[in-house]
Amino acid sequence: xxxxxxxxxxxxxxxxxxxxxxxxxxxxxxxxxxxxxxxxxxxxxxxxxxxxxxxxxxxxxxxxxxxxxxxxxxxxxxxxxxxxxxxxxxxxxxxxxxxxxxxxxxxxxxxxxxxxxxxxxxxxxxxxxxxxxxxxxxxxxxxxxxxxxxxxxxxxxxxxxxxxxxxxxxxxxxxxxxxxxxxxxxxxxxxxxxxxxxxxxxxxxxxxxxxxxxxxxxxxxxxxxxxxxxxxxxxxxxxxxxxxxxxxxxxxxxxxxxxxxxxxxxxxxxxxx
Numbered sequence: 001x002x003x004x005x006x007x008x009x010x011x012x013x014x015x016x017x018x019x020x021x022x023x024x025x026x027x028x029x030x031x032x033x034x035x036x037x038x039x040x041x042x043x044x045x046x047x048x049x050x051x052x053x054x055x056x057x058x059x060x061x062x063x064x065x066x067x068x069x070x071x072x073x074x075x076x077x078x079x080x081x082x083x084x085x086x087x088x089x090x091x092x093x094x095x096x097x098x099x100x101x102x103x104x105x106x107x108x109x110x111x112x113x114x115x116x117x118x119x120x121x122x123x124x125x126x127x128x129x130x131x132x133x134x135x136x137x138x139x140x141x142x143x144x145x146x147x148x149x150x151x152x153x154x155x156x157x158x159x160x161x162x163x164x165x166x167x168x169x170x171x172x173x174x175x176x177x178x179x180x181x182x183x184x185x186x187x188x189x190x191x192x193x194x195x196x197x198x199x200x201x202x203x204x205x206x207x208x209x210x211x212x213x214x215x216x217x218x219x220x221x222x223x224x225x226x227x228x229x230x231x232x233x234x235x236x237x238x239x240x241x242x243x244x245x246x247x248x249x250x251x252x253x254x255x256x257x258x259x260x261x262x263x264x265x266x267x268x269x270x271x272x273x
Contacts, residue, residue: 005059005076006212007244013048014066016041016270025269027246029072031233031259034248036266042248043218045266049246050083050216057081080213082204084111084220108196112188115203116176122207123175126152151239155206158235162198162228177203193223201232205239213240217247221254229253 013023023045025032034042052067053059057078059069071079085107130145138144156170163169168179168186177199179186188199201220215236221229230253236245247254255263 002078003073003076004057004212005071005073005079006242007072008069008079008214008246009072009074010070011045011049012068012070013045014068016044016048022271023269025264027244028262030237030244031262032244032246033255033259033263034246034266035250035255035263037250041266041270042250046216046218046246046248050081053079053081080208080211081216082208082213083216083218084201084204085218106193106196108193108200109189111200112196112203115200115207116188118207119177119203120175122209123152125209151206151210155202155239158202158239159199162231163195168195194225194228197222197224198228198232202235202239205236205243208240208243210240210242212242212244214244214246217245219248219250221249221251226253230256233257233259 007029008027010027011023011025016023025034025045034045036042048065048067049069052065052069057080059071059076059079126148130148133141133144133148156172160169163179166181168181168191171178171180171185177188179188179191188196191199197220201215201217205215220232224232229251232254233245234257236243249255
Protein backbone atom coordinates (compact mmCIF):
# COMPACT_ATOMS: atom_id res chain seq x y z
CA UNK A 1 0.00 0.00 0.00
CA UNK A 2 1.35 3.45 -0.93
CA UNK A 3 1.90 5.87 1.94
CA UNK A 4 2.82 9.39 0.84
CA UNK A 5 5.25 11.61 2.71
CA UNK A 6 4.27 15.15 3.66
CA UNK A 7 7.76 16.55 3.20
CA UNK A 8 11.50 15.82 3.34
CA UNK A 9 13.18 16.31 6.73
CA UNK A 10 16.81 15.61 5.86
CA UNK A 11 19.01 14.85 2.86
CA UNK A 12 22.32 13.04 3.19
CA UNK A 13 24.56 12.32 0.21
CA UNK A 14 27.51 9.94 0.64
CA UNK A 15 29.71 11.55 -1.99
CA UNK A 16 29.02 14.73 -3.93
CA UNK A 17 32.25 14.57 -5.91
CA UNK A 18 35.96 14.07 -5.32
CA UNK A 19 37.09 16.30 -2.47
CA UNK A 20 33.51 16.89 -1.28
CA UNK A 21 32.58 13.55 0.14
CA UNK A 22 29.60 14.18 2.34
CA UNK A 23 26.44 16.31 2.35
CA UNK A 24 24.05 16.63 5.29
CA UNK A 25 21.16 19.07 4.87
CA UNK A 26 18.43 19.53 7.50
CA UNK A 27 15.34 20.89 5.74
CA UNK A 28 12.61 23.32 6.70
CA UNK A 29 9.00 22.18 6.25
CA UNK A 30 8.21 25.02 3.83
CA UNK A 31 11.11 26.82 2.14
CA UNK A 32 14.70 25.72 1.50
CA UNK A 33 17.10 27.79 -0.60
CA UNK A 34 20.47 26.40 -1.66
CA UNK A 35 22.81 29.22 -2.56
CA UNK A 36 26.33 29.63 -3.91
CA UNK A 37 28.28 30.65 -6.97
CA UNK A 38 28.09 28.69 -10.22
CA UNK A 39 29.95 25.38 -10.10
CA UNK A 40 29.84 24.95 -6.34
CA UNK A 41 27.42 22.00 -6.50
CA UNK A 42 23.89 23.39 -6.06
CA UNK A 43 22.40 21.69 -9.10
CA UNK A 44 24.44 18.54 -8.48
CA UNK A 45 22.83 18.14 -5.04
CA UNK A 46 19.36 18.76 -6.45
CA UNK A 47 19.88 16.35 -9.35
CA UNK A 48 21.20 13.56 -7.10
CA UNK A 49 18.15 13.84 -4.85
CA UNK A 50 15.70 13.89 -7.77
CA UNK A 51 17.39 10.91 -9.48
CA UNK A 52 17.23 8.91 -6.26
CA UNK A 53 13.42 9.08 -6.27
CA UNK A 54 11.55 6.76 -8.60
CA UNK A 55 9.55 8.17 -11.49
CA UNK A 56 6.33 7.23 -9.69
CA UNK A 57 7.52 8.79 -6.43
CA UNK A 58 8.88 5.51 -5.03
CA UNK A 59 11.31 6.29 -2.19
CA UNK A 60 11.94 2.81 -0.76
CA UNK A 61 15.21 2.18 -2.57
CA UNK A 62 16.66 5.68 -2.72
CA UNK A 63 19.57 4.85 -0.42
CA UNK A 64 21.14 2.44 -2.90
CA UNK A 65 22.21 5.44 -4.99
CA UNK A 66 24.16 6.99 -2.14
CA UNK A 67 21.38 9.40 -1.22
CA UNK A 68 19.67 8.98 2.13
CA UNK A 69 16.40 10.87 2.58
CA UNK A 70 14.48 11.17 5.84
CA UNK A 71 10.79 11.77 5.27
CA UNK A 72 7.88 12.81 7.41
CA UNK A 73 6.40 10.39 8.26
CA UNK A 74 9.52 8.25 8.23
CA UNK A 75 7.70 5.11 7.07
CA UNK A 76 6.46 6.76 3.85
CA UNK A 77 6.87 4.68 0.70
CA UNK A 78 6.19 7.43 -1.86
CA UNK A 79 6.35 11.17 -2.26
CA UNK A 80 4.59 13.53 -4.65
CA UNK A 81 7.10 15.82 -6.31
CA UNK A 82 7.72 18.00 -9.33
CA UNK A 83 10.93 19.30 -10.88
CA UNK A 84 11.21 22.53 -12.84
CA UNK A 85 14.43 23.46 -14.58
CA UNK A 86 13.94 26.85 -16.10
CA UNK A 87 16.58 26.96 -18.82
CA UNK A 88 14.64 27.55 -22.05
CA UNK A 89 16.86 25.49 -24.34
CA UNK A 90 15.92 24.45 -27.88
CA UNK A 91 14.01 21.18 -28.15
CA UNK A 92 16.31 18.73 -29.91
CA UNK A 93 13.99 15.72 -30.28
CA UNK A 94 12.66 16.14 -33.81
CA UNK A 95 10.34 13.13 -33.46
CA UNK A 96 8.70 14.84 -30.49
CA UNK A 97 8.28 18.03 -32.51
CA UNK A 98 6.58 16.14 -35.32
CA UNK A 99 4.24 14.45 -32.85
CA UNK A 100 2.91 17.54 -31.08
CA UNK A 101 3.33 20.31 -33.65
CA UNK A 102 5.74 22.98 -34.73
CA UNK A 103 4.58 25.42 -32.03
CA UNK A 104 6.83 23.67 -29.51
CA UNK A 105 10.43 24.71 -30.05
CA UNK A 106 11.94 24.83 -26.54
CA UNK A 107 12.04 22.68 -23.40
CA UNK A 108 9.70 25.09 -21.59
CA UNK A 109 7.23 24.75 -24.48
CA UNK A 110 7.25 20.97 -24.01
CA UNK A 111 6.85 21.38 -20.25
CA UNK A 112 3.85 23.66 -20.77
CA UNK A 113 2.35 21.25 -23.31
CA UNK A 114 2.41 18.44 -20.74
CA UNK A 115 1.05 20.77 -18.05
CA UNK A 116 -1.90 21.69 -20.29
CA UNK A 117 -2.94 18.01 -20.33
CA UNK A 118 -2.69 17.82 -16.54
CA UNK A 119 -4.61 21.11 -16.23
CA UNK A 120 -7.51 19.57 -18.14
CA UNK A 121 -7.50 16.55 -15.81
CA UNK A 122 -7.39 18.88 -12.80
CA UNK A 123 -10.44 20.79 -14.04
CA UNK A 124 -12.41 17.58 -14.62
CA UNK A 125 -11.52 16.46 -11.09
CA UNK A 126 -12.61 19.68 -9.37
CA UNK A 127 -15.71 19.82 -11.58
CA UNK A 128 -16.76 16.36 -10.42
CA UNK A 129 -16.12 17.32 -6.80
CA UNK A 130 -18.22 20.48 -7.16
CA UNK A 131 -21.11 18.49 -8.67
CA UNK A 132 -20.95 15.93 -5.85
CA UNK A 133 -21.01 18.68 -3.22
CA UNK A 134 -23.93 20.53 -4.83
CA UNK A 135 -25.90 17.29 -5.08
CA UNK A 136 -25.25 16.43 -1.44
CA UNK A 137 -28.01 18.70 -0.20
CA UNK A 138 -25.88 19.99 2.67
CA UNK A 139 -26.78 23.50 3.86
CA UNK A 140 -23.26 24.79 3.21
CA UNK A 141 -22.91 23.08 -0.18
CA UNK A 142 -22.65 26.34 -2.15
CA UNK A 143 -19.84 27.60 0.08
CA UNK A 144 -18.04 24.24 -0.21
CA UNK A 145 -18.31 24.33 -4.00
CA UNK A 146 -16.91 27.84 -4.11
CA UNK A 147 -13.98 26.79 -1.91
CA UNK A 148 -13.17 23.93 -4.31
CA UNK A 149 -13.03 26.32 -7.27
CA UNK A 150 -11.11 29.05 -5.42
CA UNK A 151 -7.53 27.85 -6.17
CA UNK A 152 -8.15 27.90 -9.92
CA UNK A 153 -9.52 31.46 -9.71
CA UNK A 154 -6.57 32.48 -7.52
CA UNK A 155 -4.15 31.06 -10.11
CA UNK A 156 -5.88 32.97 -12.91
CA UNK A 157 -5.87 36.19 -10.89
CA UNK A 158 -2.16 35.76 -10.11
CA UNK A 159 -1.20 35.27 -13.74
CA UNK A 160 -3.35 38.20 -14.90
CA UNK A 161 -1.67 40.40 -12.30
CA UNK A 162 1.84 39.28 -13.27
CA UNK A 163 1.16 39.84 -16.97
CA UNK A 164 -0.79 43.09 -16.53
CA UNK A 165 2.00 45.32 -17.87
CA UNK A 166 1.75 43.63 -21.27
CA UNK A 167 -2.05 43.56 -21.33
CA UNK A 168 -2.26 39.77 -21.41
CA UNK A 169 -5.16 38.11 -19.59
CA UNK A 170 -6.19 34.46 -19.31
CA UNK A 171 -9.31 33.63 -21.34
CA UNK A 172 -11.43 32.13 -18.57
CA UNK A 173 -13.99 30.52 -20.85
CA UNK A 174 -11.32 28.22 -22.37
CA UNK A 175 -10.53 24.79 -20.94
CA UNK A 176 -6.89 25.07 -21.98
CA UNK A 177 -4.78 28.06 -21.11
CA UNK A 178 -5.02 30.79 -23.73
CA UNK A 179 -4.34 34.50 -23.42
CA UNK A 180 -6.04 37.54 -24.87
CA UNK A 181 -3.88 40.53 -25.80
CA UNK A 182 -5.41 43.50 -27.61
CA UNK A 183 -8.02 41.28 -29.23
CA UNK A 184 -5.55 38.58 -30.28
CA UNK A 185 -5.52 35.04 -28.85
CA UNK A 186 -2.10 33.76 -27.74
CA UNK A 187 -0.91 30.25 -26.86
CA UNK A 188 1.47 29.79 -23.90
CA UNK A 189 4.23 28.93 -26.39
CA UNK A 190 4.06 32.50 -27.73
CA UNK A 191 5.03 34.00 -24.37
CA UNK A 192 8.49 35.27 -23.47
CA UNK A 193 10.87 32.91 -21.64
CA UNK A 194 10.26 34.67 -18.32
CA UNK A 195 6.49 34.47 -18.77
CA UNK A 196 6.72 30.78 -19.64
CA UNK A 197 8.81 30.15 -16.54
CA UNK A 198 6.44 31.74 -14.05
CA UNK A 199 3.41 30.18 -15.79
CA UNK A 200 4.98 26.69 -15.66
CA UNK A 201 5.82 27.05 -11.97
CA UNK A 202 2.39 28.32 -10.88
CA UNK A 203 0.52 25.83 -13.07
CA UNK A 204 2.59 22.98 -11.62
CA UNK A 205 1.69 24.12 -8.10
CA UNK A 206 -2.02 24.47 -8.95
CA UNK A 207 -2.56 21.02 -10.43
CA UNK A 208 -1.14 19.32 -7.33
CA UNK A 209 -4.52 20.32 -5.89
CA UNK A 210 -3.32 21.48 -2.47
CA UNK A 211 -1.82 18.08 -1.61
CA UNK A 212 1.47 17.85 0.32
CA UNK A 213 4.32 17.55 -2.15
CA UNK A 214 7.87 18.71 -2.85
CA UNK A 215 8.65 21.25 -5.56
CA UNK A 216 12.27 21.20 -6.76
CA UNK A 217 13.30 24.38 -8.61
CA UNK A 218 16.70 24.69 -10.26
CA UNK A 219 17.52 28.40 -10.64
CA UNK A 220 13.94 29.45 -11.37
CA UNK A 221 14.93 33.09 -11.76
CA UNK A 222 16.63 32.63 -15.15
CA UNK A 223 15.02 35.14 -17.58
CA UNK A 224 12.41 36.07 -14.98
CA UNK A 225 11.67 39.74 -14.25
CA UNK A 226 13.30 40.83 -10.97
CA UNK A 227 9.97 41.87 -9.45
CA UNK A 228 8.60 38.40 -10.19
CA UNK A 229 11.67 36.87 -8.55
CA UNK A 230 10.88 38.78 -5.36
CA UNK A 231 7.28 37.47 -5.31
CA UNK A 232 7.90 33.91 -6.49
CA UNK A 233 8.08 32.04 -3.17
CA UNK A 234 5.10 33.92 -1.72
CA UNK A 235 3.00 33.16 -4.80
CA UNK A 236 3.84 29.44 -4.61
CA UNK A 237 2.93 29.18 -0.93
CA UNK A 238 -0.24 31.20 -1.42
CA UNK A 239 -1.38 28.82 -4.15
CA UNK A 240 -0.62 25.66 -2.14
CA UNK A 241 0.12 25.95 1.57
CA UNK A 242 1.13 22.26 1.72
CA UNK A 243 4.06 22.52 -0.68
CA UNK A 244 7.69 22.18 0.38
CA UNK A 245 9.96 24.30 -1.83
CA UNK A 246 13.57 23.21 -2.44
CA UNK A 247 15.31 25.57 -4.82
CA UNK A 248 18.76 26.58 -5.99
CA UNK A 249 19.57 30.19 -6.79
CA UNK A 250 22.25 32.83 -6.90
CA UNK A 251 19.80 35.71 -7.23
CA UNK A 252 19.40 37.98 -4.16
CA UNK A 253 15.92 39.01 -5.38
CA UNK A 254 14.44 35.53 -4.80
CA UNK A 255 15.05 35.81 -1.04
CA UNK A 256 14.21 39.50 -0.57
CA UNK A 257 10.68 39.06 0.79
CA UNK A 258 11.66 37.62 4.16
CA UNK A 259 13.36 34.39 3.11
CA UNK A 260 16.99 35.22 3.91
CA UNK A 261 16.94 32.99 6.99
CA UNK A 262 16.04 30.00 4.79
CA UNK A 263 19.29 30.20 2.79
CA UNK A 264 21.79 27.36 3.05
CA UNK A 265 25.25 27.73 1.54
CA UNK A 266 26.61 24.57 -0.11
CA UNK A 267 29.82 24.96 1.92
CA UNK A 268 27.79 24.80 5.16
CA UNK A 269 26.42 21.31 4.45
CA UNK A 270 29.46 19.64 2.87
CA UNK A 271 32.73 18.33 4.23
CA UNK A 272 35.97 17.12 2.66
CA UNK A 273 36.53 13.93 4.62
